[in-house]
Amino acid sequence: MTINAPRGTVDILPKDAKKWQFVENTIKNVCNRFNYEEIRTPVFEHTELFQRGVGDSTDIVQKEMYTFEDRGGRSLTLRPEGTAPVTRAYVQNKLHGSPVQPAKLYYFGQMFRYERPQAGRMRQLNQFGAEVLGSANPAVDAEVIGLAMMCYQELGLRDLKLVINSLGDNESRKNYRNALIEHFTPHKNELCSDCQTRLTQNPLRILDCKTDRNHPAIQTAPSMLDYLNRESKLYFDQVKEYLTMMDIPFTVDKNLVRGLDYYNHTAFEIMSEAEGFGAITTLCGGGRYNGLVEELGGPNTPGIGFGLGLERLLLALEAEKIELPVTEELDCYFIAVGEEAEKQAVRLTYELRKQGIQIDKDYQDRKMKGQFKAADRLHAKFVLILGDEELNNQVINVKSMQTGEQKEIPIPEMVHYMNEMLQGGKA
Template identity: 75%
Template sequence: MNIKAPRGTVDILPETVKKWQYVERVIKNVSDRFHYNEIRTPLFEHTELFQRGVGDSTDIVQKEMYTFEDRGGRSLTLRPEGTASVVRAFVENKLFGSPIQPVKLFYFGQMFRYERPQKGRMRQLNQFGVEAMGSPDPAVDAEVIDLAMTCYKELGLKSLKLVINSLGDSESRNDYREALVQHFTPHKEELCNDCQTRLTQNPLRILDCKKDHDHPAMKTAPSMLDFLNEDSRSYFEKVKTYLDKMNIPYTVDKNLVRGLDYYNHTAFEIMSEADGFGSITTLAGGGRYNGLVEDLGGPNTPGIGFGMGIERLLMALEAENITLPVENTLDCFVVAFGDEAVLESVNLVHTLRENGIQVDKDYQDRKMKGQFKAADRVNARFVLVLGDQEVEDNVINVKDMETGNQTEVAISNIVSYMQSIMKEEGGIL
C-alpha cells in the first residue's frame, strides 16, 4: 500500500525545517522589538465564527473551508485564516479590559483552505500574523506595515513592493458599493458567475476577480478614493504621512480591496518583484477592521492586522538567491570501541548534554573507521575518541576535525574542557 501526503500538503524535512526555524526566530525577534506578544489559538473553531467574521460572501467561506460535524452535531471548521480566531480570543478572554492598550498580538499558525494547489499556494499553509486592537490611531496602521516590512528586510529581501489603498469608513464604503453596482449592472451577463453573485452580495470583490480581470469594465470602474468622505480621506493621508516619515516607499492602488469582508480604511499588500518568483506575487496582506470585534460579540474596538505566508516568504528568499545563515553542524561526536568504552560513552553523552554540549554517538555498531565517517556526515566539529584503555586510564582524546590536532583530556574534566572550547568557538554556550 503506497500512502502519500494528501494533495495540497507537503512534508517539511529536517534540513528545510532549519530554515523555517531561522526565519521564525528573526520574525519573533522583530515582533518583540515592536512589543507584540504571541497568542496561540485552536486549529479549529465553530463554523459560525468564520461565517460571521470573514463573511458569507467571500470565496473562503463559500468554497474553501474544511468544515465537518463532530459527534455532538456541532459544525466545526479548520481555521482558514488567523484574524477571526484571534479576535474571538480577544473577546472571549476580555482582553479589551486590559490596562495596556492597544493589545498587540502576533501568531504563527497552520491554516487550511480547499483550493487548487500550485506553487506557493497549498491547502495546508503556514502563516505569521499580527493583530493590534484598541486604537483608532492611523499611526498604528503605519506601525503594522512597518513591522511586516522590517521582517522582510531583516531576512535580506530587497525586491519588495508595498501597495496601499483606503476602503473608507462605513459611509464611504456604502456610497462606493452603490456606485459599483450602477457601473457593473449593465455588464452583468458578461461577468463570470461568481461576479454576478458578488454584484448583489459584495460588489467590491468584483475588483479582485481573477477571471474578469481584463474585462473593459474593470478599467473604467470608479475609484474608491473618489468616494472617501472627509474623515476617511484625512485618515488615509495620515497613514501615508507616517509611512513617508519612516521612508517606507509605497504605491496607491485604487483597485486593492483584499478578499475579506471585514476590512475598512487602510488595506495593503506586500509583493515580491524578484525575477522568476511566479505569477502570484503577494507575500503578505492586511488592513484595518473596525467593527469586527463588535460583530463577534465584543465592545466597539478598532483593529488592524496582516497575514504573511511563510512558504511564500521562503520562495521569495530563493528567488533573490538569499542564503540563510543556517549551519547543519554538530559540536562533537563520540567514537567508542570496546565493551567498556561503549558503556562509558552512554554516560559521557548524557553528561555532556546535561551541560549544554550538542553531542551524538554511534548507534549502528560500526567499527572505528565507520564511526569517523559518521562524524563527518553530521559535520561534527570535534570527535571524542574513547577506547577500553582510555577508560582504564580515565582519559579521552579530543580531535579537532578542522586542524586534525588531538588533545588528551581527563574524562572527569571533559565537560569543562568542551565548554571552554565551544565558548571560544562562539558555539551554543
C-alpha cells in the same frame, strides 16, 4: 500499499526545518522589538465564526473551507485565516478589559484552504500574522505595515513593493458600493457567474476577481478614493504621511480591496518583484477591520492586522538567491570502542548534554572507521574517542576535525575543556 501525503500538503523534512526555524526566530525577534506578544488559538473553530467574521460572500467561506460535523452535530471548520480566531479569543477572554491597551498580538499557525495547489499556495499553509486591537490611531496602521516590512527586510529581501488603498468608513464604503452596482449592472451578463452574484452581495469583490481581472469594466471602474468622505481622506493621508516619515515607499492602488469582508479604511499588500518569482506576486496582505470585534459579540473596538505565508516567504528568498545562515554542524561526536567504553559513552554523552554541549554518538554498532564517517556526515567539529586504553588512563582522546590535532583530556576536565574549545579556545 504506499500512502502519500494528501494533495496540497507537504512534509517539512529535517534538512529544511532549520530554515523554517531561522525564519520564525527572526520574525519573533522583530515582534519582540515592536512589543507584540504571542497568542495561540485552536486549529478548528465553530463554522459561524468565519461566516460572520470573514463574510458569507467571500471565496474562503463559499469555496475553500474545510468544514465538518463533530459527534455532537456541531459544525466546525479548520481555520482558513487567523484574524477571526484571534479576535474571537480577544472577546472571549476579555482582553479589552486589560489595562495594557492596545492589545498587540502575533501568531504562527497552520491554515487550511481547499484551493488548487501551486507553488507557495498549499491546502495546508503556514502563516504568521500580527493584530493590534484597541486603537484607531493611523500611526498604528503605519506600525503594522512597518512590522511586516521589517520581517522581510531582516531576512534579506529587497525586491519588495508595498501597495496600499483605503476602503473608507461605513458611509464611504456604502456610497462606493452603490457606485459600483451602478457601474457594473450594464455589464452583468459579461461577468463570470461569481461576479454576477457579487454584484448584489459585495460588489467590491468584483475588483478582486481573478477571472474578470482584464475586463474593461473593471479597468474603468470608479475609484474608492473618489468616494472617501472627509474623515476617511484625512485618515488615509495620515497613514501615508507616517509611512513617508518611516521611509517606507508605497504605491496607491485604487482597486486593492483584499478578499475578506471585514476590511475598512487601510488595506495593503506586500509583493515580491524578484525576477522569476512567478505570476502571483503577493507575499502578505492585511488591513483595518473596525467593527469585527462588535460582530463577534465584543465592545466597539478598532483593529488592524495582516497575515503572511511562510511558504511564499521562503520562495521569495530563493528568488532573490538569499542563503539563510543555518549551519549543519554538530559540536561533538562520541566514538566508543569496546563494551565498557560504550557504557561510559552513554553516561558521558548525557553529562555533556546537561552542560549545554551538542553531541551525538553511534547507535548502530559500527566499527571505528564507520563512526568517523558518521562524524564527517554530521559535520562534527570534534570527535571524542574512548577505548580500553583511554579508560585505563581515565582520559578521552579529543580530535579536532578541522585541524586533525588530538589531545588527551582527563575525564573530570572534559566538560570544561569542551566548553572552552567550542567558545573559540585553542587545543
